[in-house]
Amino acid sequence: MNAPTIDQLAQSFAGPLLRAGDEGYDDARRVHNGHIDKQPALIARCRSTADIVDAVRFARHEGLEIAVRGGGHNVAGNAVCDDGIMIDLATMKGAIVDPLTRRIRCQGGVTWGEFNRETQIHGLASTGGAVSSTGVAGLTLGGGLGWLMGKYGLALDNLISAEMVLASGDVVMTSAENEPDLFWAIRGGGGNFGVAASFEFQVYPVGPTVIGGVVVHSFSDAREVLRYYREFTAEVPDELTVFCGLRYAPDGSPIAAMLLCHCGPVAEAEAAVAPIKQFGSPIDDTVGPVSYSELNTMLDEGFPKGAMNYWKSNMLSGLTDDAIDTMVTQFEQCPSTMSVLLLEHLHGAVTRVSPTETAFAHRDPAYNLLVISEWLEPGENEKNIAWTKDTYTAMERFYAAGAYSNYLTADEGPARVQAAYGINFERLQTLKDRYDPENLFHLNQNVPPSA
Numbered sequence: 001m002n003a004p005t006i007d008q009l010a011q012s013f014a015g016p017l018l019r020a021g022d023e024g025y026d027d028a029r030r031v032h033n034g035h036i037d038k039q040p041a042l043i044a045r046c047r048s049t050a051d052i053v054d055a056v057r058f059a060r061h062e063g064l065e066i067a068v069r070g071g072g073h074n075v076a077g078n079a080v081c082d083d084g085i086m087i088d089l090a091t092m093k094g095a096i097v098d099p100l101t102r103r104i105r106c107q108g109g110v111t112w113g114e115f116n117r118e119t120q121i122h123g124l125a126s127t128g129g130a131v132s133s134t135g136v137a138g139l140t141l142g143g144g145l146g147w148l149m150g151k152y153g154l155a156l157d158n159l160i161s162a163e164m165v166l167a168s169g170d171v172v173m174t175s176a177e178n179e180p181d182l183f184w185a186i187r188g189g190g191g192n193f194g195v196a197a198s199f200e201f202q203v204y205p206v207g208p209t210v211i212g213g214v215v216v217h218s219f220s221d222a223r224e225v226l227r228y229y230r231e232f233t234a235e236v237p238d239e240l241t242v243f244c245g246l247r248y249a250p251d252g253s254p255i256a257a258m259l260l261c262h263c264g265p266v267a268e269a270e271a272a273v274a275p276i277k278q279f280g281s282p283i284d285d286t287v288g289p290v291s292y293s294e295l296n297t298m299l300d301e302g303f304p305k306g307a308m309n310y311w312k313s314n315m316l317s318g319l320t321d322d323a324i325d326t327m328v329t330q331f332e333q334c335p336s337t338m339s340v341l342l343l344e345h346l347h348g349a350v351t352r353v354s355p356t357e358t359a360f361a362h363r364d365p366a367y368n369l370l371v372i373s374e375w376l377e378p379g380e381n382e383k384n385i386a387w388t389k390d391t392y393t394a395m396e397r398f399y400a401a402g403a404y405s406n407y408l409t410a411d412e413g414p415a416r417v418q419a420a421y422g423i424n425f426e427r428l429q430t431l432k433d434r435y436d437p438e439n440l441f442h443l444n445q446n447v448p449p450s451a
């Protein structure tokens with residue numbers, strides 16, 4: 001099949017093709033991170049798989065750099081590019097749930113809020129992002145940490161198949177049976193292997209009521225809270241996932257908070273979370289019955305679209321008293337009341353998968369440290385970025401090997417990206433040689449071809 005010219009593309013393309021000056025162009029090029037301000041030559045707002053195929057073939061023919069947008073949340077800003085083509089899946093919102101087989105097939109522009117809305121009608125869910133506006137696509141292709149991970153693993157552990165538009169423009173349905181190498185690669189290898197037009201996931205009975213919320217302590221107790229968190233999570237059941245963060249309350253005072261979700265039966269859940277509620281002297285406690293969909297919006301307000309974001313992240317080798325002291329001391333110097341030092345706990349089902357079974361290598365029980373800097377004024381870029389880097393460096397001596405690729409920023413460098421893929425990097429590179437030897441899909445946490 002020949003590549004379409006721009007006129008041919010325009011004749012059959014179902015969605016809008018937007019250029020600078022067109023209505024909707026500025027809105028479409030803006031992603032979650034307000035720091036990112038790129039101007040693609042063309043935004044191809046796809047409506048269907050055929051639109052994606054035409055956009056990929058057109059980009060190849062014209063030699064245009066390709067950026068692929070799912071939910072547009074990635075802090076690195078690779079969902080958009082300067083001058084090239086943005087293959088934008090934001091309006092591909094189709095989602096069909098089959099409650100009999102407990103499966104959902106959804107298109108590449110669906111967010112986790114939309115996913116939960118469709119699955120929760122049937123009392124079903126699977127692991128997804130903790131902020132509802134995050135995209136299913138990027139989150140799943142890179143890993144997928146979320147409230148259900150202790151019980152059901154990462155988002156990618158529940159993937160059954162994906163419809164992929166390859167660099168050649170060919171479309172394949174990949175699964176454990178069909179194109180199994182590709183299926184292995186897209187479960188952790190990010191956007192390196194093609195454009196995912198749609199995904200099929202296994203979903204499970206969850207809620208609709210779960211036990212979740214936040215227990216807040218004053219910052220003066222932060223060290224005790226973090227030590228308690230370490231102790232409590234050492235023996236946590238699969239159903240209960242607990243994060244712990246240093247952040248600011250709405251009144252601007254620093255706080256230490258434990259955030260949690262228990263997805264098991266309510267009576268069991270209440271008993272499991274009781275010790276957390278009883279520990280110390282909380283200044284606020286919202287933990288109680290809540291719908292699973294609502295729980296997945298409790299952090300949304302803290303992450304408004306358009307705020308400046310700069311993040312650093314690494315897995316910790318443990319949570320020593322020294323690491324806790326360093327976190328608290330660093331947070332005391334945090335320049336923005338929107339920023340957070342967060343620990344995510346990888347446990348249970350996530351850790352019962354071998355590190356080479358999928359392309360996501362980090363399968364040891366671990367705390368993932370996230371230094372999340374967020375602020376509103378561009379004039380404050382320098383001090384916030386400096387604090388993030390400083391905090392990341394101060395914590396360096398506590399790091400395990402490797403980071404979560406979905407949290408890497410744009411300035412990490414190839415060695416750190418390679419470390420994020422860990423022991424799976426070589427196999428990913430071999431598959432990159434097979435599926436995308438010209439590195440057409442390189443605006444991502446890139447696995448370059450070997451040659």
Ligand SMILES: Cc1cc2nc3c(=O)[nH]c(=O)nc-3n(C[C@H](O)[C@H](O)[C@H](O)COP(=O)(O)OP(=O)(O)OC[C@H]3O[C@@H](n4cnc5c(N)ncnc54)[C@H](O)[C@@H]3O)c2cc1C
Pocket residue numbers: 031032068069070071072073074075077078079080089108128129130131133134135136137138139140141142143144145146190191192194195196197303406407443444445
């Ligand atoms: C506020 C916030 C909260 C977050 N919470 C979580 C969380 O709870 N758990 C977690 O694991 N991560 C979380 N993340 C990180 C998140 O997983 C990544 O940012 C992820 O890349 C977002 O996916 P997206 O589709 O929204 O992003 P996009 O920016 O659209 O895409 C990111 C990259 O993924 C690739 N990509 C996207 N769509 C496709 C597609 N259809 N086909 C092929 N490649 C594609 C492209 O390379 C693109 O550059 C969070 C991020 C933010 C900003």
